Structures are given as C-alpha cells and as structure tokens.
Amino acid sequence: MTHPVDDIDPLIGALTTLPDTACGKTFPGPVLPFGLVQLSPDTISGGDHGSGYSADMDTIEGFSFTHLGGIGCYGDLGNLQVMPQTGLLITDRVEANSPYSNQVVKAGYYSVDLDRYQVRTELTAKERAGIIRFTYAAAGPARIKVDLARRVGFDGSHSVEQSVELVDDHTVEGWMRCDRSGGGWICGNGPEYTVFFSLRLSQPIAAFATWDGDDIRHDAARTTASAAAGFFLELDVSGPVLLKAGISYTSVEGARRNLAHDLPGWDFDEVAADARAAWAAVLEKVEIEGGTAEQRQIFRTALYHTMIEPRRSSDAGDDIGYERRTVFSGWDVFRAQLPLMTIIDEKVVTDQINTLLDLTASGRVKGLARWELLGVDTDTMVGDPAINIISEAVVKGICGFDVDTAYRFCREVALGPVARSNRNDLENWLSLGYSVDIGLSTTLENSYSDHALARFASVLGLDDDVRLLDASAQNYRNLFNPEAGWFRGRNADGSWMGFDEGCTESNPDQQGWFVPHDVAGLISLAGGEIAFIERLNAIFENTPPADLMKWNDFYNHSNEPVHQMAFMFTYAGAPWLTQKWSRYVCDHGYGTGPEGLGGNEDCGQMSAWYIFAAAGLYPVSPVDKQYILGSPIFDRTTFRTSRNTTFTITREGDGIYVAQARLNDHPTDRPWLTHEELIAGGNLHLTMSPTPTDWGTKHRPQAGDCHLPSGC
Incomplete structure (x- = not known):
C-alpha cells in the first residue's frame, strides 16, 4: 500500500555540476529528521561538490557517515x-571506485549494485548511528575498506591525523582529526573537529590491516598523520555482511554509547522501517490533499529537506536541558526554514538558540555565530541572522532559553562593545549610518536585524533601546541613491559605488528589495505604490524564462535575497500580483529529479520557501508575525503546530487568484494572517478565480504588535 512518505525522493536536487551554481547539491542517502549521522554514497571528494554526490557521475568511491x-x-x-x-x-x-546500477532511493533507505565488485550495498540510519548491509555475489573471501583520511572539500582535502584500533574480532574503533591545514570548508576556513567512531561487524574479522600511503601493516592499532590513511577488514563471507557504526564529535566512548543506544541489534529491515516511519510522522506536520502527483512529490520532499538541519550534535544520554545542534546556515534559514519550525517544531528553534548562546557564553564564538559548523563560526555571508531568529522566537512566545542573556548578547553584537557580525564595520555603521564592507548587502541585512532586535527590546519594555534600534533600522535609507532611483553601495567618503559593487551573491536590483520590515518606507522611496509595483513587476517580467529559473540578474530565486519579493506586491495594494508571481515561482522554480532545485538547497531554506508558498502564505518579515497570503496549490493544507492545534487552508474553484476568503467561517478581505491566528488553530477557505480580482486591495499589512507573550 502506498503512503505519502513514498512521495519523498531524496534524489531531488542531488546534482552538483550544473553551470552558475544552479543545482541543489543535496545527498540521497538515509538520515533521520535532524540526524547526526547522514550516511550516503560518495561520487566525488574534491572540488565545488559540497555534498560529495552528484547524480550525473557514473561511479561511486564509497559510502561515508557524515555529509x-x-x-x-x-x-x-x-x-x-x-x-x-x-x-x-x-x-x-x-582508483578503487566502481560503476553502479540498480540504485534505489527512499526516505531512510538507499541501495545500489557496485558492478565492479559485484556487491549489493544497502544503507539505513538511526539518529547517531548507521548500518550497511553488503551482499557479495559469491561466498568466500571479501574485504571492506575504510578510508579515514577522506574529507569533502577542495581538491586534496583530508583529515590530518587518524587513529584506529582493532578492539576484538568484531569491533574497530578510532578517530579522524580535521583542521584548516587539511582543507575542507571554503578552502580551509572551517572548523577544527574530530570524528570518533565505534564500528562493529556481524561476522568475525578474519584479517585486519592499516595503510598509510603505500605502507600497509597488520598491526592491531595505529595512529598516523597522513593525507591517505585507513584500514581494511577481510572476511570469510557466507551470506550478507552487516556493518554498523556510531559516531561522535566528543569521544570514542560517546560513539560507543551512540551505537549501543541506536543499534543494539542487527535487524537491518527493522531499522529501515523505523526510518521510514519517522519520515511518515514528519509529513503529518504539514499534510496536503489535491494537486498533481508531481506537486505532491515536490512538496513532501521539500518538507523532508527542511528537517535535516540543524542536526543533533550531542551524544545519547547527554543531559544539558536541550539538544545541541550544528549546521546553522543563518543567512539562509532565518528567512523561512526556522520560521517554519516556529509553527511545526518549536523544539528545534529553542535547541538552536540555546546552542548559539552556549557558543557565545563559552567564548568559542565572538558575538553570535552567523554560519556555525561544528561549534565554530565560519564567518560566511553577512548580517546578524542569530539576532533575527532569537528576536522572532521571543515575540512569538518561544522562550525555552535565558531571555535576558539572549538580549544582552544580541545587543552587544548590534551596538557594541562586541563587533556585529560583519566584524570590521561597526564604526562605519554607527558613525555613517551604513556599512562600507559589502556595504549594500550588509546595510540592508543589518537594518532588518536592528528592527528585529527593537521588537525584542519592546517585549522587554526597554524603551530607550527600542528608540535607538528603530532609528538604526532606517539606515537602509542612507543607501538609496536618488540619481539612480534605487539602492547603491556607498564609500566611506559618501561617494556612490557602481552597480556591480557592494553586494554579496546579488546585485542592487535584487538586494535592494530586502527591506521586509518597512515596505511602506520602501514604497515611498520608490515613488509611490504605482512606481513600486511597476518596478517590482518588471523584475519578474524580465526574468529569463526557464523551467527552473536558473541563476540570473533579475528574479534570481536560486539565492536568498529575493525570496520575499513575490509577496511584496500586497503591501502596495496588488495582492493579485503576489498570487500570480508566487505561483509562477512554485511552478517554474521547482521540479522533480536531480535537477529539481534551481539553486543550492541551503540547509532547508529553498524547500521551506516552497512549503510556505505552495500552502499559500509567506513570512516576509518573520519577526512581525505576519504571513502574506498567496495562491495555494493544494485543495487542503493542514499545519499541525507545536501547540497541538491545527490550521487548515482550503481552496475551491479554478485559477490562481483569490476572489473570496473566509477565516474561521467569517468573510475576510485582509490578505494576511497573523502568527497568533495560525498557531491558535482554525481554517482559511479561499475561493479562487482564473482572472485577477480586487480581493484584498483595500488593506495594507501593518507592523505586528509586540507584547510579552505567554511562555516568556
């Protein structure tokens, strides 16, 4: 019997080789929701292939436990x-890689035939451990090679020290230490970390040996510092061979404990069934009815992709009051992925915030991490996304952390003495009213963060800080160039930068729309509602037509600065254009198969955008607790909230435009919902039309109220 979980296709976006970075770079192997172990096939180690797997490559070099x-x-x-x-x-x-065939990819399960070795390989996973089943074509001697130096990154990346010990005739344990000298994250700008492992075989190990380059030894233990090192096991195969391993970032004991906790037995099929059931439960958080088979597959896979990061990083049995998390792609996920979690999984939000606060309190991170990986701020991208998510959580009543400490850390980042996340430009921000370093992107991102922190301060009744932060939230105005009629970066002497300066992964025609906290002010700068609508509509009209809206200079859905744009028409009284263009992006920005994502998945952000938009709403300014309504794809979408309520959006009639609406059985022509309305539970029923209507045109979204929510 088919089940919605069978619609999940982890191969969607599993490509790294399309031009202009317009590929998802996901991995197809099994993982549990937010699991520490992400066990998946590897087709490539080096180069700009961050996931280590690309579906267009025709050989596999191995199966690794972290991705x-x-x-x-x-x-x-x-x-x-x-x-x-x-x-x-x-x-x-x-040299040892193998052509492959008969690949099967499902939620929580992966299998493939390695044609060179005639071995069927099957993978499944628990939260902190994974299990592999090898079926060799013939009985007799066989081998399992374990590479301890292998590491994804630019060509030549590797762990820098490795240690391994044969514990008994079924068990091998050890660790791999990685640092910046060995490459890894963005050409050696990432964390220093050690992966500890405890690995067990279902059959006795007949022979054990290690290698360090060309030096092979049969010692029972070895520690090396090499770019090519590992061990191999020889077995007398008489049936399927099972290999299971727990990993930890703290100790071998932690890895051993994780393995014992997650995989005490050897029932591969039971583990795979449990993984499938875990993902089936995730799909109950946002249930859909209607739509096409392709749309349902895209949606359910998108929900899958939103619940992989931030992964657990603590060991089984750790008792610190919350679950440590890692992989905080802040610049991406503050826009939609973590706002989605504020509806359906508040624990992830509080875990993430507690982790960020602990990293700051411990001194491991100065300020607040912007792009955290394994306990280190990789200092990637711009802005202060930690401020955004902490402030949003507080105004939404999600406060399972020390709120006073959180505010202090946020304030120190925004106003000093700790430099804000753009590190070296606080002086310009405070004295000039704008940033110079990647100035346009940084200034607009920081303006939103100061608005967010002002809402946090308002909750705490800190009126002086509210006034100060509300003022600096208007700094975006200092980069509006009247002569150009739009935003430009600015030098410290006040002169204007060129069109191709001052932005990160965007241009002024894209980044300039990121004023989510003051769209009314942006409308005024743009010359009024008509001029605003015409300019915004032209961006969409000029976007090159393509099935997957690849990287371009107009509406570049492949990257995050534009993600709120389709929902901004409503602020100028044109909700029908929000309905038109948000549906257009749903239809043309997402697809099935390895090419099904037109840009990097970015740790769940690309998929979270689709979840919201396909449901018919989007948080343009998450901290203001509003969801601008769009054009729902499905006949029925039901959100099951963390507060044990349900909110259902239904649609009837043909077309993509809203003609009428009823909220909790009462007529409404307000084209947005509040977070309080959604989280309280209820229903929104939309009657659709094939042609634009004037529904919602009489209302403009207003800033949300900020009072002390229950729970804080």
Missing part, C-alpha cells in the same frame, strides 16, 4: 568512508 547537503561552495565532512571490495586491494579511493 553536508545543499550548501554552496566547497563543503566539508564526508568522513568515515566505507567501501566493499573483492579481488586486488586498492587503497586509493579514486
């Missing part, structure tokens, strides 16, 4: 790579 999915640029992790072999021992992973 980063959907990230841009050079990745990291890809540690503890396992590969079955027969015949001659080959330690080099590239």
